[in-house]
Amino acid sequence: MAPACTRDSTVSMLSAKDKHKLRKPVVEKMRRDRINSCIEQLKVLLEREFHKQDPNAKLEKADVLEMTVVFLKQQLQSPSSHAAHMEGYSQCWKETVHFLSSSSIKDMSLSHLQRLRSPQPLSQDHSTNKQALWRPW
Structure with a gap:
């Protein structure tokens, strides 16, 4: 019986260049999905503002981005x-x-300040006072 050819073994036999070619469309799709998701979120967040300008318009992605930039500029300058x-x-x-x-x-x-204000007497004999305060000056 011949060994079954699995996807993992096929992928492991590919060169780094071929692996990159297989991965590139997937990575590109993920990037476009992230962009589209963010544009959709902007559209939802600023929906009222967009409808003030043109309530019946179907907004393209570029329109959403342009209107968002204009809105943010107005907010920052006001x-x-x-x-x-x-x-x-x-x-x-x-x-x-x-x-x-x-x-x-x-x-x-x-x-707390009163406790700090009242100084503790330091004895001259350091052997008897085990809690003598060391000061670097």
């Missing part, structure tokens, strides 16, 4: 995006100050 950023920053700063100034944090910080 003063409202800067104002929204500054408003969010200010709100974050206010919440941080409020959190740090709350009484529980104050109490904890004060007790």
Whole structure:
């Protein structure tokens, strides 16, 4: 009985160049699928914006990309995006100050600072004080 020729044994007998030729269409298809998927996601995300311009138009991929670029440019250049950023920053700063100034944090910080402020006496005899603080200066 002759040995059965499997796909794996056939592929292993191919040269690197032939393997590349077999793999190239598969890789290219995967790349095109990723591009198409991303374009479709853009279309879904910006659907309302696209319908404002032309509600009955069937958009091609190039149209979706062009309209997305225009939309993003408008968003980045608008003063409202800067104002929204500054408003969010200010709100974050206010919440941080409020959190740090709350009484529980104050109490904890004060007790911690008081412990740090009171120096521990260092003895002259290092053999009796096993917890002498080493300082590099």
